[in-house]
Amino acid sequence: MSYFSLDSKRLRLIAALFVGVLLLLGAGDDSARIDRLGHQMMCVCGCNQILLECNHVGCSYSTRMRDELTAAVTRGDSDNGVLQWFIQTYGTTVLTVPANRGFNRIAWIMPYLALVMGIGTVVLIAGAWRKRPPGPPSGGSSSGSSGPRSGGSSSSSDSQLDRFREQARRETEL
């Protein structure tokens, strides 16, 4: 008998081991899928918690829903199939986030749209500011003056100098 020739008993043993390993791998996949899918769903008892994190004592919803999830995954339903079954049974609120399709896509788009618009606005404002000539500085910003600006004496070099000193004091560090 050559080294590679296997008797039928040994072949059966190897096959059984292989199937066992596959089953174990499958079991591992199932628990990972249950964990993943269970974190994509809410408990519908009103506690506002993720299904697998609902810890209400005697919460009949989460226990039943976890059992249903385990059964569906063990049955071999696809992820989408499991989620669809839960949506049909418990409504769209069972999902932790809005689906990224149809009207609900707006939920996902808006923050990014706001970011783009915000950056655009800041760039526009910054550009406009860089081109604009500066207005007169307000007299009261740091001196604590609450009176009107002394526009009439702006030609005086002393008052100008004081203003520039004040501006420098405000804008410089160390």
Next chain:
Amino acid sequence: MAEIGSFVLLLALALAAYSFLAGLVALIRKQPGSERLSETARRAGIASFGTVFLGAVVLVTSAFRNDFSISYILHHSNRDLPLPYKFATLWSGQEGSLLFWSLLLSGYGLVLRLRHKTDVRLFAHASVVIAAVQVFFLLLLNFAAKPFAVTQGAVPADGNGLNPLLQYPEMVIHPPMLYLGYVGFTVPFAFALGALAMKYPGEKWIHITRRWTMVTWGFLTCGVFLGAHWAYSVLGWGGYWGWDPVENASLMPWLTGTAFLHSVMMQEKRGMLKTWNMWLIFGTFWLAILGTFLTRSGIISSVHAFAQSSIGDWFAWFLVISLGTFTFFFIKNRSHLRSEHKLESLISRESSFLFNNLLFVLACFTVLWGTWFPKISELAQNTKVTVGPAFYNKVTIPVALLLLLLTAVGPLLAWRKTSLESLKRNFLWPSLGALAVGIALVALGVKPWNDVSYFYALIAAMLAALVAFTVISEFVRGGRVISRHTGQNLGASMVHLWHRNTRRYGGYLVHFGVALVFIGILGTPFNREAEKEMGFGDKLALGPYTLLCRSYTQEENANYSSDLAIIQVFRGDRQIDTLYPESRFYTASRQQQHVPAIRSTLKEDLYVVYEGQNPDTGHPIIKAHLNPMVSWIWIGLVTMVFGTILSLVPNAAPIRATVRDSVETGVPSAGSGQAHVRPAPVGAGD
């Protein structure tokens, strides 16, 4: 007691209404005698505090006296409730919390009106705005949410008790902190609206409100974080932030308030962003009211929500009226808000503030959008959806990381323009340090290519390190300058440095606290958990720990009965702790609640929950979480609060360094030929 309480609240309404109307008439008429009318309005405002305070005293006294003839006390207290929680009854329900809100508002109003001599006319304007808000809350208390409504029918012998979730020591301080923050933003808003209405010249109103804003921000920060800590310690799901609408309601004004704290510096220093600051402080005030509307109207479902009632309509109208009033004055006087300077460079402190504000407001918009989207979806397609943590995490984490980057970079940029040389000098070592932290984490096993959450955690760690290193380098560099001038050692020089510009260096400490908070949050992707039914001697392994169920038992007192497990914690073969997770059943309210047991270290929290009992075996079901780095969040909070307190300390007199007189005046001094020296301040910027 109910009659006294109702009477004083009615009196408070009359006084606040007089303060508002008389103050308004005095401001509009500007005739001889207006000052006296304005003074009567001020005094009426002061008196309104006394009456609201008396109303609160009556309600708390009723709780201590178990006066269940008052419906509010019947529904929120019971005879066996521990005394501190009887005091907390004041803010435990809708009517009481509105009374508490009104009390704080009139308290802030009292301080403002007592300090009116700082600037009589501006304070008179602000007082009228505060009085208007007071009138709204007192109208609610007198006609819509009466805290002194009497119990219908026969008065029961005992009350329904306080919600078990609220029977936790932090609940005695968390709501007051939060309300002090919410209500406090009314003051800078009142000054802003007053300054806008009277076209107040200069930025003095910002100087006046600077401390108010910082104190208020400090309170709101404490409130938000204490809420997170309460959720972590009480709700028993192992987390501290669930993006619930009520949590979001507290976060939104915090975000805009933080943006305001930064952007007012641009107005102070450079006379820019005047219009933006007006809207930002109005938005902060408005969002605080909006948050209250969200939680009181029942329009959005939340685990925290108060019972649905008609007061949502009152809040909706108040929001519309306040928006209309502010918009009217803005349109009327917007020419007054012209910027004084132009932006000179994109690499400058000004532009960093612009982007900082953009990101804060964007984060606020995202939270607002996510909170409202279920309602929008219902209106648009008649289908409700849930917007849960996954949405917020996906959208807000990148924004938060960008903000962290600006936290590190912004303070080191100069006003007007920053040179490349200065950038290199300021950032080289902090950047190398942050890079070293990143490399070390990858070497320790954080593989960013395995999972996006690991990637975010790594980036957050590097940016937090960058913030920490830049703050440290700023202190060290400034300390050396002081040390050269004074001859003090570096430590004393750094204290000296802080005392020269408390706001700036206190602010740096706040930034350091933010970095610590991020370090705490970035542990989240590495959380682990395990669950097991544990009889006597059963073991549960989690990370480096082994939990051994030594015993399980029952206890009972007048307030609640509890099932608890005695869990010994081993690390290797050595027992390091014993934990007592509980499940309580409160007698009066007939509600059950978990009380997790937490073993907290700087590295990680072992968080053990008594989930329930197996009905067949009677064995406890124990769930254990291993949450890395959580303690750093609370350490970060303490640092932020400490930094805020330090920034409120008045500055010491500046050190005088010598600069040539000729530099300042351009004219050489006469006499000896030596340049005359003139003092210049050290540590005077922000």
